[in-house]
Amino acid sequence: MNYNIITYLIYGCMMTYIIYKIGLICYRNGNIFVLNLMPNNAQLCLYINNILLTGYYLVNIGYVVFIISTWETVQNIHAIIGSIASHSGNIILILAMLHYMNIVALQLLFKSQKQHL
Numbered sequence: 001m002n003y004n005i006i007t008y009l010i011y012g013c014m015m016t017y018i019i020y021k022i023g024l025i026c027y028r029n030g031n032i033f034v035l036n037l038m039p040n041n042a043q044l045c046l047y048i049n050n051i052l053l054t055g056y057y058l059v060n061i062g063y064v065v066f067i068i069s070t071w072e073t074v075q076n077i078h079a080i081i082g083s084i085a086s087h088s089g090n091i092i093l094i095l096a097m098l099h100y101m102n103i104v105a106l107q108l109l110f111k112s113q114k115q116h117l
Contacts, residue, residue, distance in 0.1 A: 003074040011068065011084050019060045022095060027053045033106050037113065059098075063091060081112060 027049060034045040034052075067087050074080055 003080055004071065005074065007071070007074050007080045007083055008068055010080070012064070014084070014088060015060075015064045017094070018088075019057065023053055023056050023060075026056065026099070037106070049112055056098075058093070059101075060091070063094065067091070070105070073079060 030052065031045055031049045034048050035042060038045055062114070071087075074083055094111065
């Protein structure tokens with residue numbers, strides 16, 4: 001039996017759900033931060049938020065496809081669990097790092113904007 005196909009399906013479903021939910025949460029809550037940068041242009045903020053969401057989905061889908069393409073052969077059920085856990089953990093850590101990098105970037109933008117006022 002080919003365990004790789006089972007592993008790909010489980011991993012793909014898990015990552016699709018995680019990427020979608022995190023993207024939706026960031027999209028809904030992130031517009032507030034963009035509005036603080038440009039308080040007089042709400043429509044432009046929505047466009048920027050949509051572009052950020054699209055970029056988020058593209059980066060994460062690309063990473064998931066790349067990881068699946070580099071996966072080694074899975075030999076048994078224990079390897080399925082180990083592979084899914086390690087690869088899922090990697091993408092979740094990367095998502096967290098990207099999130100915190102965006103927060104730092106927004107804070108720096110807020111500070112520079114306040115200094116210019």
